[in-house]
Amino acid sequence: xxxxxxxxxxxxxxxxxxxxxxxxxxxxxxxxxxxxxxxxxxxxxxxxxxxxxxxxxxxxxxxxxxxxxxxxxxxxxxxxxxxxxxxxxxxxxxxxxxxxxxxxxxxxxxxxxxxxxxxxxxxxxxxxxxxxxxxxxxxxxxxxxxxxxxxxxxxxxxxxxxxxxxxxxxxxxxxxxxxxxxxxxxxxxxxxxxxxxxxxxxxxxxxxxxxxxxxxxxxxxxxxxxxxxxxxxxxxxxxxxxxxxxxxxxxxxxxxxxxxxxxxxxxxxxxxxxxxxxxxxxxxxxxxxxxxxxxxxxxxxxxxxxxxxxxxxxxxxxxxxxxxxxxxxxxxxxxxxxxxxxxxxxxxxxxxxxxxxxxxxxxxxxxxxxxxxxxxxxxxxxxxxxxxxxxxxxxxxxxxxxxxxxxxxxxxxxxxxxxxxxxxxxxxxxxxxxxxxxxxxxxxxxxxxxxxxxxxxxxxxxxxxxxxxxxxxxxxxxxxxxxxxxxxxxxxxxxxxxxxxxxxxxxxxxxxxxxxxxxxxxxxxxxxxxxxxxxxxxxxxxxxxxxxxxxxxxxxxxxxxxxxxxxxxxxxxxxxxxxxxxxxxxxxxxxxxxxxxxxxxxxxxxxxxxxxxxxxxxxxxxxxxxxxxxxxxxxxxxxxxxxxxxxxxxxxxxxx
Amino acid sequence: xxxxxxxxxxxxxxxxxxxxxxxxxxxxxxxxxxxxxxxxxxxxxxxxxxxxxxxxxxxxxxxxxxxxxxxxxxxxxxxxxxxxxxxxxxxxxxxxxxxxxxxxxxxxxxxxxxxxxxxxxxxxxxxxxxxxxxxxxxxxxxxxxxxxx
Numbered sequence: 151x152x153x154x155x156x157x158x159x160x161x162x163x164x165x166x167x168x169x170x171x172x173x174x175x176x177x178x179x180x181x182x183x184x185x186x187x188x189x190x191x192x193x194x195x196x197x198x199x200x201x202x203x204x205x206x207x208x209x210x211x212x213x214x215x216x217x218x219x220x221x222x223x224x225x226x227x228x229x230x231x232x233x234x235x236x237x238x239x240x241x242x243x244x245x246x247x248x249x250x251x252x253x254x255x256x257x258x259x260x261x262x263x264x265x266x267x268x269x270x271x272x273x274x275x276x277x278x279x280x281x282x283x284x285x286x287x288x289x290x291x292x293x294x295x296x297x298x299x300x301x302x303x304x305x306x307x308x309x310x311x312x313x314x315x316x317x318x319x320x321x322x323x324x325x326x327x328x329x330x331x332x333x334x335x336x337x338x339x340x341x342x343x344x345x346x347x348x349x350x351x352x353x354x355x356x357x358x359x360x361x362x363x364x365x366x367x368x369x370x371x372x373x374x375x376x377x378x379x380x381x382x383x384x385x386x387x388x389x390x391x392x393x394x395x396x397x398x399x400x401x402x403x404x405x406x407x408x409x410x411x412x413x414x415x416x417x418x419x420x421x422x423x424x425x426x427x428x429x430x431x432x433x434x435x436x437x438x439x440x441x442x443x444x445x446x447x448x449x450x451x452x453x454x455x456x457x458x459x460x461x462x463x464x465x466x467x468x469x470x471x472x473x474x475x476x477x478x479x480x481x482x483x484x485x486x487x488x489x490x491x492x493x494x495x496x497x498x499x500x501x502x503x504x505x506x507x508x509x510x511x512x513x514x515x516x517x518x519x520x521x522x523x524x525x526x527x528x529x530x531x532x533x534x535x536x537x538x539x540x541x542x543x544x545x546x547x548x549x550x551x552x553x554x555x556x557x558x559x560x561x562x563x564x565x566x567x568x569x570x571x572x573x574x575x576x577x578x579x580x581x582x583x584x585x586x587x588x589x590x591x592x593x594x595x596x597x598x599x600x601x602x603x604x605x606x607x608x609x610x611x612x613x614x615x616x617x618x619x620x621x622x623x624x625x626x627x628x629x630x631x632x633x634x635x636x637x638x639x640x641x642x643x644x645x646x647x648x649x650x651x652x653x654x655x656x657x658x659x660x661x662x663x664x665x666x667x668x669x670x671x672x673x674x675x676x677x678x679x680x681x682x683x684x685x686x687x688x689x690x691x692x693x694x695x696x697x698x699x700x701x702x703x704x705x706x707x708x709x710x711x712x713x714x715x716x717x718x719x720x721x722x723x724x725x726x727x728x729x730x731x732x733x734x735x736x737x738x739x740x741x742x743x744x745x746x747x748x749x750x751x752x753x754x755x756x757x758x759x760x761x762x763x764x765x766x767x768x769x770x771x772x773x774x775x776x777x778x779x780x781x782x783x784x785x786x787x788x789x790x791x792x793x794x795x796x797x798x799x800x801x802x803x804x805x806x
Numbered sequence: 807x808x809x810x811x812x813x814x815x816x817x818x819x820x821x822x823x824x825x826x827x828x829x830x831x832x833x834x835x836x837x838x839x840x841x842x843x844x845x846x847x848x849x850x851x852x853x854x855x856x857x858x859x860x861x862x863x864x865x866x867x868x869x870x871x872x873x874x875x876x877x878x879x880x881x882x883x884x885x886x887x888x889x890x891x892x893x894x895x896x897x898x899x900x901x902x903x904x905x906x907x908x909x910x911x912x913x914x915x916x917x918x919x920x921x922x923x924x925x926x927x928x929x930x931x932x933x934x935x936x937x938x939x940x941x942x943x944x945x946x947x948x949x950x951x952x953x954x955x
Contacts, residue, residue: 383859385859387859390854393854494929494930499925502925502929503922503925506921506922506925510917510921513917514913514914517913518910525906529905531906533901533907534896535899535900535901536846536899537845537856537899538846538899543911546914547914669825669830671828752828758827759827
């Protein structure tokens with residue numbers, strides 16, 4: 151019964167979304183307040199209805215209702231409760247419902263917190279948001295209905311893919327989807343502004359918090375995914391340039407560019423058309439990501455159901471929304487006159503350089519991702535594009551970006567002097583170059599990756615610190631510090647996020663360049679040297695988990711005779727899915743992770759054992775997290791709230 | 807469909823993981839070269855894994871072939887050519903930069919040049935444009951209203 155109610159709620163949500171997309175848009179065109187007023191309650195109602203459908207599906211999973219096709223395909227009574235719950239979105243249909251929940255949630259938030267928006271803009275934003283909802287609800291109801299029943303329910307389900315039975319599933323997709331879908335708000339604002347034909351500093355200020363929120367979610371989502379891959383897949387890789395990873399990375403790059411160009415719109419009323427285009431592209435690429443993940447045109451480890459019918463449907467959604475918005479852009483972009491004037495060397499032009507580098511980097515990733523498809527269609531060449539290509543083609547852009555970042559961040563608006571902007575950064579530059587030389591001299595190989603990554607990381611972090619110190623103005627250190635505490639949160643956010651980027655750059659290089667690896671056959675009782683550590687295979691025994699059987703090893707790690715840690719790597723077999731997984735055992739440390747994996751028993755006795763020392767692994771997730779915290783600080787800036795408060799006060803006065 | 811079937815078979819038939827201890831060459835320099843080459847070779851039946859990380863039997867065969875050729879004294883390029891000759895361009899993660907492959911490799915630099923060119927042209931226009939009036943009448947009224955509160 152609850153399942154049918156959920157199904158019904160989903161259909162109702164579709165009807166509400168239709169109203170939400172048509173009436174307010176019409177009302178805004180005719181300046182009819184009553185029609186525009188439909189937008190807010192409709193957005194909230196759509197969210198509540200989709201929320202109810204989501205709860206209904208979750209209920210079906212939790213009670214293991216095997217009359218539901220989706221539950222049969224993705225669940226099992228023995229599955230632990232956490233995965234029954236998270237398993238709701240561990241499949242195509244359910245994850246689409248989660249996506250829809252996030253989409254309608256953002257719409258509802260715009261209705262709740264958009265109090266200071268002009269009435270017509272708000273009506274149009276919610277209307278565009280409703281239209282996206284219409285498209286995805288139709289997609290769900292027509293091709294991927296999660297509420298389909300089975301005529302003859304089986305006794306038990308087919309279990310969830312064992313690789314997904316991990317706490318990572320509970321957090322990674324929701325964050326990622328909130329990020330993907332959050333960009334729909336930037337898109338709706340862009341399209342609404344194009345229809346209004348007016349973009350000013352206020353628009354920049356309204357659109358930035360939404361973009362920031364989406365960017366924070368996306369950053370955390372990608373970080374969680376990378377961490378999950380690191381500990382779950384069993385060889386300690388953290389980024390594979392897999393099509394689906396690229397699908398999440400391209401919107402992130404565009405969102406990052408958009409964040410920066412929206413600042414220029416807000417502060418200087420320049421780069422308007424470009425910012426609108428970025429907002430369209432950022433969401434466009436999150437739609438392309440959806441297409442890549444769910445259509446199966448590009449094979450990937452992550453691929454959900456490979457169904458051509460669904461692929462065509464998403465391609466249609468993509469075509470309508472991108473075609474429509476880009477056509478609108480072509481018609482209206484000319485009307486967006488820029489106001490701020492800036493010189494060739496200025497903060498504005500530095501942000502333009504940032505935008506060009508990020509956008510081109512994203513397009514390089516895009517070209518690489520779809521190249522196999524293009525080559526097969528056009529030249530009938532079956533080929534692959536993978537990690538080595540992306541490392542070679544993408545990295546130079548990030549190196550350039552890191553090089554110009556501290557200089558650009560410190561430049562004044564309008565007109566800058568390169569020499570004067572660079573002067574305070576000289577100590578940072580000297581220290582960074584010295585670090586490169588020092589590491590290059592100390593390391594054994596001739597690879598430039600480690601030293602250059604460390605130097606760039608230090609340069610970006612020091613640059614951010616100097617930027618902050620400069621903001622304190624002149625005078626004694628005490629007065630400067632006092633001034634720093636009064637700086638807007640956005641400034642702290644900028645410095646924090648940039649430092650996080652520097653740390654991430656360093657960690658990526660360090661983890662790739664300085665990893666220690668060992669592969670060998672080890673008998674119980676034997677030990678071997680791994681870097682400065684001594685690893686002993688103390689014992690191997692079998693155990694039963696709730697829905698799997700496992701071979702668990704006990705490995706003792708010592709350093710110079712002193713015990714460091716005892717780790718228990720596992721090899722599990724999930725009988726229902728007939729699939730083995732490796733559960734690496736990791737000792738997390740500030741400067742290194744110890745990463746141990748147990749493999750198969752060997753013919754001559756003993757087990758295959760893989761072990762790694764991964765230097766600075768935690769700095770990678772830490773750096774990304776610091777970036778996200780920087781975003782949060784910026785989001786909490788007073789200026790995003792002050793206008794809203796003023797409007798509310800004005801309304802209150804008017805109401806009296 | 808066929809590929810999916812092969813994949814399913816490969817997964818069930820081989821609980822083994824990636825590089826096995828018995829494959830590792832005694833000479834660390836040769837082994838390092840083998841690893842470098844393997845990272846660029848795609849497992850023909852998997853979904854986008856390189857043969858180093860893949861657990862499919864065919865990946866093990868390919869890893870052994872790579873090492874065999876290296877021990878026989880082939881150069882890195884010769885080993886890659888040897889494999890590509892037998893399994894096609896599909897197994898190569900960095901497409902050859904000949905013919906249409908050149909487009910892929912030049913796409914990045916070309917787009918960067920185009921982007922910088924456009925940015926330069928518009929920035930020049932911006933730098934010489936007269937400063938427009940900052941606020942419209944409506945903006946001024948709204949500003950005054952906000953400041954009053």
